[in-house]
Amino acid sequence: xxxxxxxxxxxxxxxxxxxxxxxxxxxxxxxxxxxxxxxxxxxxxxxxxxxxxxxxxxxxxxxxxxxxxxxxxxxxxxxxxxxxxxxxxxxxxxxxxxxxxxxxxxxxxxxxxxxxxxxxxxxxxxxxxxxxxxxxxxxxxxxxxxxxxxxxxxxxxxxxxxxxxxxxxxxxxxxxxxxxxxxxxxxxxxxxxxxxxxxxxxxxxxxxxxxxxxxxxxxxxxxxxxxxxxxxxxxxxxxxxxxxxxxxxxxxxxxxxxxxxxxxxxxxxxxxxxxxxxxxxxxxxxxxxxxxxxxxxxxxxxxxxxxxxxxxxxxxxxxxxxxxxxxxxxxxxxxxxxxxxxxxxxxxxxxxxxxxxxxxxxxxxxxxxxxxxxxxxxxxxxxxxxxxxxxxxxxxxxxxxxxxxxxxxxxxxxxxxxxxxxxxxxxxxxxxxxxxxxxxxxxxxxxxxxxxxxxxxxxxxxxxxxxxxxxxxxxxxxxxxxxxxxxxxxxxxxxxxxxxxxxxxxxxxxxxxxxxxxxxxxxxxxxxxxxxxxxxxxxxxxxxxxxxxxxxxxxxxxxxxxx
Numbered sequence: 112x113x114x115x116x117x118x119x120x121x122x123x124x125x126x127x128x129x130x131x132x133x134x135x136x137x138x139x140x141x142x143x144x145x146x147x148x149x150x151x152x153x154x155x156x157x158x159x160x161x162x163x164x165x166x167x168x169x170x171x172x173x174x175x176x177x178x179x180x181x182x183x184x185x186x187x188x189x190x191x192x193x194x195x196x197x198x199x200x201x202x203x204x205x206x207x208x209x210x211x212x213x214x215x216x217x218x219x220x221x222x223x224x225x226x227x228x229x230x231x232x233x234x235x236x237x238x239x240x241x242x243x244x245x246x247x248x249x250x251x252x253x254x255x256x257x258x259x260x261x262x263x264x265x266x267x268x269x270x271x272x273x274x275x276x277x278x279x280x281x282x283x284x285x286x287x288x289x290x291x292x293x294x295x296x297x298x299x300x301x302x303x304x305x306x307x308x309x310x311x312x313x314x315x316x317x318x319x320x321x322x323x324x325x326x327x328x329x330x331x332x333x334x335x336x337x338x339x340x341x342x343x344x345x346x347x348x349x350x351x352x353x354x355x356x357x358x359x360x361x362x363x364x365x366x367x368x369x370x371x372x373x374x375x376x377x378x379x380x381x382x383x384x385x386x387x388x389x390x391x392x393x394x395x396x397x398x399x400x401x402x403x404x405x406x407x408x409x410x411x412x413x414x415x416x417x418x419x420x421x422x423x424x425x426x427x428x429x430x431x432x433x434x435x436x437x438x439x440x441x442x443x444x445x446x447x448x449x450x451x452x453x454x455x456x457x458x459x460x461x462x463x464x465x466x467x468x469x470x471x472x473x474x475x476x477x478x479x480x481x482x483x484x485x486x487x488x489x490x491x492x493x494x495x496x497x498x499x500x501x502x503x504x505x506x507x508x509x510x511x512x513x514x515x516x517x518x519x520x521x522x523x524x525x526x527x528x529x530x531x532x533x534x535x536x537x538x539x540x541x542x543x544x545x546x547x548x549x550x551x552x553x554x555x556x557x558x559x560x561x562x563x564x565x566x567x568x569x570x571x572x573x574x575x576x577x578x579x580x581x582x583x584x585x586x587x588x589x590x591x592x593x594x595x596x597x598x599x600x601x602x603x604x605x606x607x608x609x610x611x612x613x614x615x616x617x618x619x620x621x622x623x624x625x626x627x628x629x630x631x632x633x634x635x636x637x638x639x640x641x642x643x644x645x646x647x648x649x650x651x652x653x654x655x656x657x658x659x660x661x662x663x664x665x666x667x668x669x670x671x672x673x674x
Contacts, residue, residue, distance in 0.1 A: 117170035125155030212262040212296040220247035233550040262293035441514035443486040448523040453535030496536030507546045511554040525566030596636030607652040625666030
């Protein structure tokens with residue numbers, strides 16, 4: 112096919128591909144496409160360009176594209192490429208190029224309705240806000256990144272299918288395990304054409320199931336020699352992504368591409384990328400070898416070494432944030448119990464609940480605040496425990512599709528993990544959380560739900576300052592008094608470089624003067640809040656990755672309006 116007709120063909124295919132088609136194509140071909148390029152693919156032309164760059168598409172080689180379209184049941188587009196209606200044998204036969212693992216997941220996705228998707232989403236636990244789950248492919252991608260789904264790790268997926276009563280899908284996964292060896296889902300043996308002079312030419316070889324012998328493959332394709340280029344993604348289904356692609360990797364000369372031993376990597380198929388090319392060697396890097404874990408290597412970096420990769424200012428990516436532009440933003444429900452008249456069913460210590468004078472001031476402030484934030488505010492005053500449950504169940508059943516958020520404020524008397532209705536009846540906090548789970552309130556799934564509880568917690572000790580508060584919560588507390596902006600940065604850099612592997616959390620409290628998004632050192636130098644967040648990102652402080660990092664800022668914010 113000449114280049115002019117080839118370009119016309121790609122333009123024609125591009126016009127026939129909807130957004131859902133592009134998403135499916137990207138899912139099937141993902142491990143062969145460099146990560147940054149993958150994230151920028153928005154249409155058919157972008158996808159074709161990515162395939163061309165990894166050597167899987169050219170004017171004389173449309174086999175891989177045809178097999179992708181066959182997997183998607185788009186034979187109408189295959190006929191545009193070949194000029195006639197064709198069978199599967201004509202678009203590849205036994206030379207299978209599409210990863211069987213990805214094909215299996217794609218076929219499963221076609222049989223998962225929305226009802227099962229909501230249940231599976233719930234069973235997968237908390238999904239980060241930057242990972243919206245709109246269809247089964249999104250959920251599978253999340254499971255792959257979370258290292259609970261891979262060609263040799265299908266146990267969790269099978270358990271999910273059993274839990275949602277989909278034995279038919281469970282049996283399909285079982286059949287896949289019996290028919291396909293995990294090594295057949297490895298892209299590392301796929302030798303693909305590239306124009307770069309730094310790669311050694313080699314003939315094409317498929318790593319997937321094939322009745323062809325290696326000699327037959329070489330004979331069939333000897334006129335089209337291809338060379339091997341490893342993608343920015345791991346050649347095999349990778350278990351997790353190393354954030355920020357600014358660091359290259361210094362391989363251990365005594366270790367030939369061995370898996371990292373950390374995080375149960377003996378069961379994983381993640382391999383250390385070979386980035387010892389002229390392009391990557393010039394970039395800043397974090398040195399580590401193949402015989403230590405990522406966390407261990409990062410913990411060895413001193414403050415001086417981290418200076419070589421000085422914290423880049425992270426540009427806010429809208430895809431990493433909750434959508435928050437609906438008007439109104441969402442519903443805000445305020446439940447305020449001031450007067451208590453316990454009935455005969457109330458517990459003994461709930462029969463003397465005092466009047467909560469002044470609570471109306473808190474309620475008014477909450478109303479003004481959330482109205483200022485463009486929420487629709489509704490209030491319930493002096494409600495019994497049963498009325499509270501009925502009200503919240505009605506809110507959970509409400510269609511929140513037009514909203515981006517939900518807020519609940521409870522002002523009452525309470526004890527540990529519960530609060531009282533006006534009749535002295537107790538409502539447990541976990542009841543509220545269950546009512547607004549993704550399963551019980553699907554229209555708020557993947558959206559933020561904020562719960563504010565303003566009531567005492569029984570006899571729980573309440574220390575009156577930060578030091579004793581966090582010591583009581585079993586934190587190791589350290590203090591710095593009257594420090595300059597330079598010393599603040601140096602101190603926090605050192606804290607970020609520490610090994611926090613033995614800890615579950617990190618807390619930073621700043622008490623100073625400030626302005627919007629910044630505070631002052633004792634010398635008047637300004638420190639931006641974003642600098643702190645970048646210092647403790649997963650990249651710069653990997654031993655705190657996936658752990659909560661709490662920042663408390665006690666300073667004025669300039670002229671910011673405060674209702």
